[in-house]
Amino acid sequence: MKSEFTPPIGKITQIDGQCIALIGNDIDTDRIIPARFLKCVNFDSLGESVFEDDRKTLKGRHPFDLEENKNAAILVVNSNFGCGSSREHAPQALMRWGIKAIIGESFADIFYSNCIAIGIPCFTLPKKSIEEIQNYCDNQFLFLEIDLENSLAKSKDLTSNLEIKESTRKMFLSGEWDATSTLLANENLIENKFNQLPYIKFNTHLAI
Amino acid sequence: MSQNTLFDKVWDLHKVSSLPGGSDQIFIGLHLIHEVTSPQAFGALKDKNLKVKFPDRTVATVDHIVPTDNQSRPFKDNLAEQMITTLEKNCLEHKIRFFNIGSGNQGIVHVVAPELGLTQPGMTIACGDSHTSTHGAFGSIAFGIGTSQVRDVLATQTIAMNKLKVRQIWCENKLSNGVYAKDLVLHIINKLGVKAGVGFAYEFSGPAINALSMEERMTICNMSIEGGARCGYINPDEKTFSYIKNKLCAPKNKNWEKALTWWKSLKSDEDSIYDDVIKIDSCKIEPTVTWGITPGQSIGINQQIPLLDELSPNDKLVAEEAYEYMSFNPGQSIKDIPVEVCFIGSCTNGRISDLRVAAEVLKGKKVSRNVKAFVVPGSEKVANEAKQEGLDQIFKDSGFQWREPGCSMCLAMNSDKLIGNQISASSSNRNFKGRQGSPSGRTLLMSPAMVAAAAINGKVSDVREFIN
Numbered sequence: 001m002k003s004e005f006t007p008p009i010g011k012i013t014q015i016d017g018q019c020i021a022l023i024g025n026d027i028d029t030d031r032i033i034p035a036r037f038l039k040c041v042n043f044d045s046l047g048e049s050v051f052e053d054d055r056k057t058l059k060g061r062h063p064f065d066l067e068e069n070k071n072a073a074i075l076v077v078n079s080n081f082g083c084g085s086s087r088e089h090a091p092q093a094l095m096r097w098g099i100k101a102i103i104g105e106s107f108a109d110i111f112y113s114n115c116i117a118i119g120i121p122c123f124t125l126p127k128k129s130i131e132e133i134q135n136y137c138d139n140q141f142l143f144l145e146i147d148l149e150n151s152l153a154k155s156k157d158l159t160s161n162l163e164i165k166e167s168t169r170k171m172f173l174s175g176e177w178d179a180t181s182t183l184l185a186n187e188n189l190i191e192n193k194f195n196q197l198p199y200i201k202f203n204t205h206l207a208i
Numbered sequence: 209m210s211q212n213t214l215f216d217k218v219w220d221l222h223k224v225s226s227l228p229g230g231s232d233q234i235f236i237g238l239h240l241i242h243e244v245t246s247p248q249a250f251g252a253l254k255d256k257n258l259k260v261k262f263p264d265r266t267v268a269t270v271d272h273i274v275p276t277d278n279q280s281r282p283f284k285d286n287l288a289e290q291m292i293t294t295l296e297k298n299c300l301e302h303k304i305r306f307f308n309i310g311s312g313n314q315g316i317v318h319v320v321a322p323e324l325g326l327t328q329p330g331m332t333i334a335c336g337d338s339h340t341s342t343h344g345a346f347g348s349i350a351f352g353i354g355t356s357q358v359r360d361v362l363a364t365q366t367i368a369m370n371k372l373k374v375r376q377i378w379c380e381n382k383l384s385n386g387v388y389a390k391d392l393v394l395h396i397i398n399k400l401g402v403k404a405g406v407g408f409a410y411e412f413s414g415p416a417i418n419a420l421s422m423e424e425r426m427t428i429c430n431m432s433i434e435g436g437a438r439c440g441y442i443n444p445d446e447k448t449f450s451y452i453k454n455k456l457c458a459p460k461n462k463n464w465e466k467a468l469t470w471w472k473s474l475k476s477d478e479d480s481i482y483d484d485v486i487k488i489d490s491c492k493i494e495p496t497v498t499w500g501i502t503p504g505q506s507i508g509i510n511q512q513i514p515l516l517d518e519l520s521p522n523d524k525l526v527a528e529e530a531y532e533y534m535s536f537n538p539g540q541s542i543k544d545i546p547v548e549v550c551f552i553g554s555c556t557n558g559r560i561s562d563l564r565v566a567a568e569v570l571k572g573k574k575v576s577r578n579v580k581a582f583v584v585p586g587s588e589k590v591a592n593e594a595k596q597e598g599l600d601q602i603f604k605d606s607g608f609q610w611r612e613p614g615c616s617m618c619l620a621m622n623s624d625k626l627i628g629n630q631i632s633a634s635s636s637n638r639n640f641k642g643r644q645g646s647p648s649g650r651t652l653l654m655s656p657a658m659v660a661a662a663a664i665n666g667k668v669s670d671v672r673e674f675i676n
Contacts, residue, residue, distance in 0.1 A: 024525065024526075024529065025522070025525050025526050026402055026403070026502050026526050028502075028638075028640045030619070030638070030640045030641070030642060030643050031640065031641055031642065034642055034647070035619045035620060035621045035643075035645075036620075036621065036645070038244050038272075038621060039244075039273060039285075039287040039288060039291060039621065040287070041247040041248070041251070041290060041291065041294050042247070042248055042251060043248055053641070053642045053647035054641075056647060057647065057648075078525075079403060079522070080402060080403035080406070080436065083402060083403065083436065083502075084338065084433075084434075084638060084640060085337075085338050085619070085638075086245070086336060086337055086338040086340075086352035086353060086354055087244075087245065087354070088245065088248075088336075088354035088355040088356060089355075091354075106403060106406060107406075108403070108406060108436065109406055109407065109436070109437075109438040110338055110351075110352050110353070110354060110433075110438055113353070113354065113357070113369070114354035114355075114356065114357075117354055117356035117357060117360075118356055165370070166229075166230060167227075167229040167230030167231045167370060168229070170228065170229035170230065171229040171231075171368075174228065174229065176227070176228065176229055176368075179356075179360055179367070179368040180256065180258070180359065180360050180363055180364065182227060182228075182368070183233055183360055183363070183364040183366050183367070183368060184258075184363065184364050186224055186225050186233060186366075187364075189224045189225050189233075190224055190235065190261070190364060190365060190366055193222070193224050193235045194235070194262065194365070197221070197222070197235065197237065198330070198466075198470050199237060199328060199330060199331060199467065199470070200237075201463075201466070202459040202463035202464075202466050202467045203328070203457075203459060203463075203467075
């Protein structure tokens with residue numbers, strides 16, 4: 001087991017780590033964490049079960065089982081990664097295994113917002129660039145330094161401009177990815193909205 | 209950028225503020241919770257010393273982990289018991305209305321909220337479940353969220369979100385006999401692809417959509433997420449209003465009149481602007497079945513599993529993975545592939561009209577000897593209604609097992625699971641690897657009527673041969 005897990009807090013400006021390539025399109029959240037592991041009331045023990053069924057099928061040859069990847073922190077994936085179920089257990093499992101950032105061709109919407117909400121930046125790159133990185137780190141150790149301020153990824157022989165939604169990038173830089181306190185700060189506006197919405201008035205029955 | 213669509217109107221109405229990063233703070237009119245994605249959210253509230261802001265805007269039920277054979281408490285499965293107990297405790301502590309087993313209103317959250325009249329036009333609805341898009345059938349803007357966002361809704365009744373683009377999917381003509389909403393939505397997902405909807409809300413419209421019942425519309429919106437769209441909706445009409453009328457939580461008397469006036473004003477304008485428009489010819493669609501490991505990998509009942517060369521470069525990688533996982537050959541007919549398990553249920557197709565259609569096919573027939581078949585009503589209400597109509601008896605007489613309501617083998621969090629590499633004909637929504645509880649289990653998605661036909665023949669069959 002890896003060193004003890006500490007969740008990210010506050011501003012996220014820089015993520016450094018070894019890359020791990022996972023090849024495949026449309027990798028869904030059932031595959032990232034099969035439903036039987038959702039029978040839990042906290043996320044603590046999910047890390048060891050990430051990709052459980054895929055790993056068993058590959059009998060030790062899955063990227064998440066390879067000795068050389070055991071300290072990897074930056075996951076490199078293909079298109080529509082994280083599709084399907086909204087389970088936050090999926091990015092939670094990846095994070096608890098050691099993943100701190102993901103670079104991919106594209107991400108499913110709910111998975112993407114779950115990653116933001118728990119502090120995992122997701123970046124995109126064109127298919128060709130992703131395949132180059134995946135080929136590279138399949139053959140040799142690739143350590144990337146990701147600078148969120150400039151959306152740049154650097155290694156000893158590669159510099160790449162990563163793409164990330166501007167609003168998302170700002171949330172990581174300011175620490176507002178952890179949204180609760182930002183949302184709560186508008187308490188008056190929330191109350192106003194509640195009072196203005198037409199249907200609140202004719203749905204008073206929702207109260208116990 | 210879209211303008212004056214229903215989506216734009218509802219979004220703007222619920223916008224609380226523009227957040228510094230550029231996303232919007234959106235008020236959530238109805239928050240639905242269940243036992244799987246809420247415990248960590250309540251835990252986080254406790255850690256942050258926060259209260260539930262508007263307890264009466266959240267409604268709970270229990271669905272994912274409930275057993276469908278014996279629901280007496282405590283459940284045999286300790287973990288499942290722990291999850292339901294945690295939900296009971298959280299609802300009690302935070303004064304949240306909870307429809308528990310035996311209340312007469314328990315069931316799959318996306319079946320229960322509409323049948324209680326909680327789901328209404330013009331609302332924003334969120335739930336820690338991707339199939340929340342179902343509620344868009346009523347002209348609400350509904351989407352799945354993760355557990356951290358469940359926490360945010362509990363604490364603030366709002367979430368931070370980027371506005372989606374809007375794609376209109378115009379469904380021309382009408383579905384032919386023996387072809388159902390499930391076939392239409394599988395066809396749409398196949399045509400557009402499983403990731404085409406990323407960043408979009410889907411507006412389903414056109415004559416084929418207008419002709420659908422509310423329950424069929426729910427099937428369509430339910431599977432928006434399988435096409436990548438977090439939200440799918442249909443402009444409300446008279447069918448919508450009459451479905452809601454007199455439901456337990458529907459507005460009553462003067463409030464009903466007020467609601468109706470407002471709801472009638474809610475629809476996309478004639479000249480609204482969409483980010484994209486797609487046209488589908490509904491009358492050409494055949495009963496549709498998936499052959500692979502994504503809901504986009506589907507074909508008509510009389511078609512063959514596509515050859516690699518027939519697929520676009522982007523689809524080849526997953527197709528190769530699917531041939532291998534499913535042990536099917538490219539070029540093989542989908543019809544007559546033997547099935548071992550037949551499952552009717554889920555938030556996609558576990559409603560009373562789904563059970564009626566399947567029972568009609570099964571009436572006076574027997575399930576093939578080689579098939580284990582079971583039906584899981586979407587809710588206690590669906591189960592009771594089916595019993596009143598004698599549908600349970602038709603299912604039992606045919607050889608189907610009649611179970612208690614829940615999500616069951618759609619995602620197999622209870623003991624209803626495939627074994628080994630069994631093939632199931634399933635009325636659910638996902639054919640992902642391992643989805644139905646066995647890491648090598650295989651799922652063929654189809655309409656409830658087609659599941660019934662497969663159950664009788666013990667192989668994938670054309671339901672039109674039974675009903676015409």
